[in-house]
Amino acid sequence: MLFLSQLINGLQLGSIYALVALGYNMVYGIVKLLNFAHGDIIMVGAYIALFSLNYNHHPVVAALLTVGGCTLLAIVIEKTAYSPLRLAPRLSLLITAIGVSILLQNLAQFFFEARGRAFPADRLLPTGTVSIGDATVSYTSLLTIGISVASMIVLTFIVNKTKLGKAMRAVSEDTGAAQLMGVNVNVVITFTFAVGAALAGVGALMYGVRFPLITPTIGAMLGLKAFVAAVFGGIGSIPGAMIGGFMIGLLEVLVIHMGYSGWADGVVFMLLIIVLLVRPTGIMGRNLMEKV
Amino acid sequence: MLKVENMNVYYSNIHAIKGVSFHVNEGEIVTLIGANGAGKSTILKTISGLMHSKTGSISFNGENILKVAPHRIVRRGLAHAPEGRRIFLQMSVRENLEMGNYTQSAATMRERMEQIYVHFPRLKERHKQVAGTLSGGEQQMLAIGRALMSRPKLLMLDEPSMGLAPLLVVEIFKIVRECNEAGVTILLVEQNANMALSISDRAYVLETGNIALEGSAEDLISNDEVKKAYLGA
Numbered sequence: 001m002l003f004l005s006q007l008i009n010g011l012q013l014g015s016i017y018a019l020v021a022l023g024y025n026m027v028y029g030i031v032k033l034l035n036f037a038h039g040d041i042i043m044v045g046a047y048i049a050l051f052s053l054n055y056n057h058h059p060v061v062a063a064l065l066t067v068g069g070c071t072l073l074a075i076v077i078e079k080t081a082y083s084p085l086r087l088a089p090r091l092s093l094l095i096t097a098i099g100v101s102i103l104l105q106n107l108a109q110f111f112f113e114a115r116g117r118a119f120p121a122d123r124l125l126p127t128g129t130v131s132i133g134d135a136t137v138s139y140t141s142l143l144t145i146g147i148s149v150a151s152m153i154v155l156t157f158i159v160n161k162t163k164l165g166k167a168m169r170a171v172s173e174d175t176g177a178a179q180l181m182g183v184n185v186n187v188v189i190t191f192t193f194a195v196g197a198a199l200a201g202v203g204a205l206m207y208g209v210r211f212p213l214i215t216p217t218i219g220a221m222l223g224l225k226a227f228v229a230a231v232f233g234g235i236g237s238i239p240g241a242m243i244g245g246f247m248i249g250l251l252e253v254l255v256i257h258m259g260y261s262g263w264a265d266g267v268v269f270m271l272l273i274i275v276l277l278v279r280p281t282g283i284m285g286r287n288l289m290e291k292v
Numbered sequence: 293m294l295k296v297e298n299m300n301v302y303y304s305n306i307h308a309i310k311g312v313s314f315h316v317n318e319g320e321i322v323t324l325i326g327a328n329g330a331g332k333s334t335i336l337k338t339i340s341g342l343m344h345s346k347t348g349s350i351s352f353n354g355e356n357i358l359k360v361a362p363h364r365i366v367r368r369g370l371a372h373a374p375e376g377r378r379i380f381l382q383m384s385v386r387e388n389l390e391m392g393n394y395t396q397s398a399a400t401m402r403e404r405m406e407q408i409y410v411h412f413p414r415l416k417e418r419h420k421q422v423a424g425t426l427s428g429g430e431q432q433m434l435a436i437g438r439a440l441m442s443r444p445k446l447l448m449l450d451e452p453s454m455g456l457a458p459l460l461v462v463e464i465f466k467i468v469r470e471c472n473e474a475g476v477t478i479l480l481v482e483q484n485a486n487m488a489l490s491i492s493d494r495a496y497v498l499e500t501g502n503i504a505l506e507g508s509a510e511d512l513i514s515n516d517e518v519k520k521a522y523l524g525a
Binding site: 163167170173174178181 | 342361371372374379382383391439
């Protein structure tokens with residue numbers, strides 16, 4: 001059935017956007033920074049995975065290297081670029097994030113060359129298809145959705161049940177009050193960047209499988225799309241990022257299926273404009289009303 | 293127990309606290325009274341490390357905490373229930389209390405929570421409820437309960453009566469006194485001077501960043517100037 005296979009196709013794409021959007025929203029929730037370098041961390045992750053797999057590492061090793069590499073990179077960026085600006089105006093921080101993004105893209109061009117490299121997706125996930133009813137669905141689609149959803153469940157557990165996760169929520173709601181509880185805000189910020197980047201690492205693997213041509217600029221468009229997903233879902237909201245990501249993925253696949261593949265990106269950004277006009281807080285966005 | 297000497301705090305160019313010195317002895321309830329903008333909350337924020345004094349010292353149990361980070365000050369036994377309650381509105385009542393326990397061991401948390409629930413049975417009834425849906429009085433109780441979770445030796449309360457119905461104000465002050473009787477020293481900031489002085493040992497009257505008057509609560513309650521300016525008599 002065409003509908004089912006397109007639905008799974010859309011969910012696969014959407015789960016990648018959701019993973020990336022989560023990183024945006026978690027960081028925004030804590031430091032009110034739109035981390036525009038987030039997409040480029042994924043680009044670096046995709047290269048790590050590519051080299052590791054070409055080096056004949058076991059897929060699990062490659063995955064761990066990718067997730068670990070992205071996490072480490074994000075911590076280094078946070079400590080060197082963002083942390084010194086903690087008391088600076090938010091705009092300085094935003095401009096710095098754009099600077100980091102440009103830096104990463106250019107470093108990647110310098111070290112990895114500008115040409116596209118083929119991502120060895122078949123070494124990471126099993127190839128082949130499975131029939132569900134009349135529909136034929138690839139293993140990689142199902143695995144991508146499964147791994148992404150599993151990552152989100154782990155994240156939800158961390159945020160809701162662990163001490164650091166609760167501290168994250170407390171800091172994102174009221175940094176000063178969290179400090180008065182004894183929370184070391186710097187630790188929470190670093191932890192948030194690390195968790196966001198770990199999800200980005202998973203996203204990098206899934207992106208490579210879906211679009212197996214890696215260039216130094218893949219992070220830019222992916223980052224922007226995930227940003228739209230984040231705004232659509234509600235900036236700063238974790239469930240919002242998940243919902244937003246899946247919605248954007250489904251929308252894109254729908255537009256392509258209708259025969260307007262050239263319009264897919266345009267429709268996504270049109271959606272951003274509409275959301276900003278109609279409901280700037282997004283689907284899950286908080287009302288700014290508070291009980292006094 | 294707490295000794296503030298020559299505190300000077302600035303909001304960029306505005307000199308908000310001008311060389312204030314005062315102290316709190318162990319076991320006391322001490323109140324800072326003063327009009328809006330006199331600098332009461334700023335003093336508490338400076339003690340707990342959220343703001344900084346350019347001069348002087350803040351000594352707590354004999355150690356200078358002037359340059360200690362806020363999250364470390366809580367560990368030393370100084371809790372601050374800030375102005376406007378500042379509870380975590382999107383977290384449950386229980387989670388708010390868990391945050392209060394952040395510096396303490398998880399093993400003793402349940403026991404401590406039960407002790408808090410004795411003072412605040414309403415919080416126990418609503419422990420699963422999201423804090424933002426509580427009434428103003430319940431939110432204030434949660435703010436105090438949360439601060440008590442850290443087992444403070446000194447508890448600073450900023451305007452606990454703000455926005456509450458008179459009956460609730462009486463209840464809150466009753467609880468403050470109970471905490472004090474249980475061994476917690478209290479530094480209170482209040483606009484409701486009448487109520488505050490009635491439970492305090494001593495008080496300081498603040499006027500635009502200076503201490504204008506100090507003395508025992510009994511003396512201040514019968515002082516003509518204080519009566520005129522703060523007690524509405």
